[in-house]
Amino acid sequence: MKIMLVNPPRFQGLSVIREERCEIVERYSVLEPYSLLQLASILREEGHEVSLIDANGFDLDYNEVMQRVRKFGPDIMIFRFTPTTFDHDMKLCGLVKRFNSEVMTVGLCWTLTSLAEDVMSSAEALDCFVLGDYEVVVPRLVKYGPDRVEGIAYRDTGDIKIVPPNADDSVDLDDLPIPAYDLLNSLEPYYINTPTDEPFTIMYTSRGCPFSCVFCTVARTKWKSRSAESVIEELRYLKNEHGIGLVSFFDETFTIDKERTLAICKSMREGRLDINWYCNTRANLLDEELVKSMASAGCKGISLGIESGSQRILDRVSKGIDLKDARTAIELCKKNGIKVLCSFIIGLPGETWSTVDETIQFVKDSLPTGVQFNVAVPYPGTDLFESAVEKGLLKSSDWRQMYQHESIVGTDDMTPKELNKARIKAYKALYTHPVWYMENVKHVLRNPDDLGLAVRYSIKIINNFLIHRMEHSH
Ligand code: SF4
Structure with a gap:
């Protein structure tokens, strides 16, 4: 064929x-x-x-x-x-x-x-x-x-x-061949967040997430993972054949299995791959031993979905995270020279102007390296979607409007318009907070390799905020 x-x-x-x-x-x-x-x-x-x-x-x-x-x-x-x-x-x-x-x-x-x-x-x-x-x-x-x-x-x-899919037909990720990178003319067009000089790619070391966050399309899916050997084989190919210098592991939750993560980090160190990398995980799946090991294996950035600075909202959306643990995780990353990007969702069930302020205060207190504020989107297949449909707030054909910068469903106390305003308010609060800039200057002084990235990131957020009003981007 x-x-x-x-x-x-x-x-x-x-x-x-x-x-x-x-x-x-x-x-x-x-x-x-x-x-x-x-x-x-x-x-x-x-x-x-x-x-x-x-x-x-x-x-x-x-x-x-x-x-x-x-x-x-x-x-x-x-x-x-x-x-x-x-x-x-x-x-x-x-x-x-x-x-x-x-x-x-x-x-x-x-x-x-x-x-x-x-x-x-x-x-x-x-x-x-x-x-x-x-x-x-x-x-x-x-x-x-x-x-x-x-x-x-x-x-x-x-x-x-x-x-429907047959539940027994699950894929074994270790059996998959290396993706056909040779079908791309070059890797030059690709970057994440801000362009870098080094070839970059994304890849997966696992798939799925067993947690139950009510807003997430991946919630309660089976977690499947690749072995450390299989991950290293692909990284070695990327380094040798394409000179890759930066990888973003696109797994939903990279560190679910601590031993596997430690094994991957150990192999990366021993294999002297010299690849910098980013990953996504949950705040309660990091500890000192793990973060130290990740940092020494080239991890330069971790994305954490914190979602809200209100513990009441976190509990209501089944996030399963304590804000104290979130603060500790952010601190651990920064202490080990890893940039930490935290994402928050404005407009989860129970959101009010007062909980928005709690989220802003959490960010000002914990000072992550970067922050992303999205509005809540009732994605199909999620509990959030079901409850929006039940309440008559959403028709299924509304998927074309499901942007993360523009709310289509309010909460009991806030209209979609107010949620959009709250999102911009949160960005403004951070971007006009001098202590946040000082914290990031401290990071660059301790990690001078990040100077270029910090300059490009600063230009990006200024453009993004002043020109694009944070539309279609974070
Ligand atoms: S938000 Fe993150 S932790 Fe929660 S279910 Fe989705 S992937 Fe898992």
Whole structure:
């Protein structure tokens, strides 16, 4: 089979992240289409002829994409789409079908899997929507066709058929081949948050999260992990073949298994990989031994979802974190020279102006290196979504409006407009707080390698706040 994988073009000139749970427009990051590279590699191993277009990464428009599609002449076209760029991404299907109606169009989007029927009804040119692990479902779909595969929505003589994933069909991450980086012309376009001089990529060492945060699309999913050996093998390839200097581990919660994390760090140190890296985790999954080990293995940044400075809200959304532990984790990271980026959600159930002030106070007291304030988004499949639908606040077709900078659902005490204002208020409180700047100057004095990054980051936040009012970015 001839299979073309496409990461669609940018949206209104802005970069889009279409990567598993992270499916957003993001002004300041251009990421490799890792999951499509992974799929390309798997399909190639199965003997298919594979081509890949990263239109977002290389800033290609639909004309350029279609020129390549026509030249390659695929039997199957696989692409990723996101909720807010839905119509823009689906345009690809229409164009491909107009070129050749026989091409099977296959879409991947983690956030909308619980709304498969709506997705299929809203996108006539989409033949199949993958609902299970793409590494398992797509190769079978290619081999057997849609009517003999589980974990898929597809059309059958005019009807939409939805076949849920088989729980036993889980992927073993250690079995996956290294993603097909050779299908990208270069790694130059890619960076996270602010451009750097060194080649950068994202990668996964685990997938899923067993915690129960009511706003999260990944909550209560099975945590699957790769062995330290498999992680190191991929890092070594990235270093040797592509000169990678910075990796962002895109796992939801990198440090769930402390022993595995320590083993990865040990192997990185012993292998002298000389790669700097970032990861995401929870505040209660860090301790002194772990943070020290991570720092000595090249960890330069940790993202923590703190979500709120109000313990009452944290308890109400089942975050399972004590604010005292959050403060300790932030302190530990800073003490060990690791930048700590904390994200907060304005508008979780129970939010009032007073709890917003508690969040602002928490940030001013704990002084993380960087902060991200989003508004609460009732993503499909989450408890937050169910309760918004129950209260009649949301229609399922509202997914196109699900931006993290613009609220569509208020709380009992705050309207969406007030939540938007509260978000800007929180940023303003931090960006006009001299002690925060002094804290970051101290970090740069202790870690002079971060000077360039600090300058670029400062320019970014000034632009972002004054010009873009924090839209489509953090
Ligand atoms: S800990 Fe993070 S990834 Fe896990 S459910 Fe909560 S928000 Fe989601």
